[in-house]
Amino acid sequence: MARGNRTRPSAAVDSLTVSLTLGIVGLPNVGKSTLFNALTRNDVLAANYPFATIEPNVGVVPLPDARLTKLAGIFGSEREVPAVVSFVDIAGIVKGASEGEGLGNKFLANIREANAICQVIRVFDDPDVVHVDGRVDPSSDIETINTELILADLQTLEKAIPRIEKEARMQKDRRAVLENAKKAKDILDAGRTLFAAQSEVDGELLRELSLLTTKPFLYVFNADEGVLTDDARVKELRELVAPADAVFLDAKVESELLELDEESALELLESIGQAEPGLHALARAGFHTLGLQTYLTAGPKEARAWTIPQGATAPQAAGVIHTDFEKGFIKAEVVSFDDLVASGSKADAKAAGKVRMEGKDYVMSDGDVVEFRFNV
Ligand SMILES: Nc1ncnc2c1ncn2[C@@H]1O[C@H](COP(=O)(O)OP(=O)(O)OP(=O)(O)O)[C@@H](O)[C@H]1O
Ligand SMILES: [Mg+2]
Numbered sequence: 001m002a003r004g005n006r007t008r009p010s011a012a013v014d015s016l017t018v019s020l021t022l023g024i025v026g027l028p029n030v031g032k033s034t035l036f037n038a039l040t041r042n043d044v045l046a047a048n049y050p051f052a053t054i055e056p057n058v059g060v061v062p063l064p065d066a067r068l069t070k071l072a073g074i075f076g077s078e079r080e081v082p083a084v085v086s087f088v089d090i091a092g093i094v095k096g097a098s099e100g101e102g103l104g105n106k107f108l109a110n111i112r113e114a115n116a117i118c119q120v121i122r123v124f125d126d127p128d129v130v131h132v133d134g135r136v137d138p139s140s141d142i143e144t145i146n147t148e149l150i151l152a153d154l155q156t157l158e159k160a161i162p163r164i165e166k167e168a169r170m171q172k173d174r175r176a177v178l179e180n181a182k183k184a185k186d187i188l189d190a191g192r193t194l195f196a197a198q199s200e201v202d203g204e205l206l207r208e209l210s211l212l213t214t215k216p217f218l219y220v221f222n223a224d225e226g227v228l229t230d231d232a233r234v235k236e237l238r239e240l241v242a243p244a245d246a247v248f249l250d251a252k253v254e255s256e257l258l259e260l261d262e263e264s265a266l267e268l269l270e271s272i273g274q275a276e277p278g279l280h281a282l283a284r285a286g287f288h289t290l291g292l293q294t295y296l297t298a299g300p301k302e303a304r305a306w307t308i309p310q311g312a313t314a315p316q317a318a319g320v321i322h323t324d325f326e327k328g329f330i331k332a333e334v335v336s337f338d339d340l341v342a343s344g345s346k347a348d349a350k351a352a353g354k355v356r357m358e359g360k361d362y363v364m365s366d367g368d369v370v371e372f373r374f375n376v
């Protein structure tokens with residue numbers, strides 16, 4: 001695995017428009033800012049007292065992708081441009097946040113803007129770091145956060161339902177919205193998140209309410225060596241949050257890695273039972289949780305990964321490069337990354353019949369290496 005995020009993202013990365021964001025949430029003092037600092041190497045205030053974070057901060061992190069190095073080799077590309085994932089560091093949440101406790105309202109507004117929720121859970125053991133509830137208990141911490149988000153959504157629905165009821169009397173098309181809003185309320189009343197119950201409600205119809213618990217969840221267990229080397233414990237925590245993605249890392253070690261050269265960094269990781277930086281796993285999981293995938297382009301200038309939603313068609317994928325590519329789309333010349341590497345060059349892949357011409361209905365696969373044909 002290329003250690004892509006050991007160098008500062010290039011100017012090209014900074015100029016990319018990043019539209020989807022994961023909001024980092026968790027109880028106070030669980031290591032959110034420590035993790036965020038490691039992600040961005042920004043000097044966001046990380047301090048051992050609750051509510052060190054007041055303003056949310058966005059960090060843009062490259063998605064490690066070893067395929068780019070291979071492509072750059074095949075095409076003689078001058079540089080590699082990875083896809084990126086963005087994270088926002090949000091202030092800590094406590095019991096009662098939905099009623100405006102702590103920094104409750106600000107917190108909820110910030111989560112509302114995120115596309116997915118990345119919950120940091122403390123499983124490291126350090127008597128010097130205060131736990132707001134007095135003990136390390138992951139399932140109770142998850143419960144606390146879920147409860148606050150559920151209560152916030154219930155408040156939203158209790159305000160909205162009477163209004164939608166009125167509208168539904170006049171407008172037929174509002175009835176389905178009303179029905180879904182009521183169903184959502186029942187699910188939340190039963191203590192479940194709308195994401196967990198996504199097959200039971202129509203998310204499209206609820207979109208206008210910007211409910212928090214409809215967002216996908218990703219869990220980061222901020223652990224120490226004792227946990228990271230304990231396979232049974234890791235498995236148990238993974239099962240606790242399944243089917244959501246779980247990432248295990250030591251946020252404090254992750255921030256220390258940034259000061260080390262590659263060899264020492266890998267040694268330090270191995271000593272705590274990790275095969276790669278936790279941030280790499282986190283970037284991948286974040287990307288997956290947001291429902292994103294990449295396709296690849298390569299030429300003498302750059303080998304590049306482009307971000308698209310899973311299920312995007314070829315013209316939509318072309319539109320990520322330039323809107324003209326989508327408007328004037330003719331076809332896409334596609335070869336899978338594996339076929340290209342096995343052939344050794346684009347010309348050899350073509351000769352072997354591995355390069356396909358795809359039309360406007362083609363649904364992109366992760367790792368497609370593409371050249372678009374278009375009219376302007
Ligand atoms: N894996 C870890 N092992 C030991 N200590 C850690 C670990 N991760 C973070 N810490 C320590 O925990 C303390 C709290 O971390 P941090 O400030 O990042 O928390 P936070 O979740 O951002 O808190 P707040 O909600 O107040 O913003 C810091 O002293 C940090 O060094
Ligand atoms: Mg913080």
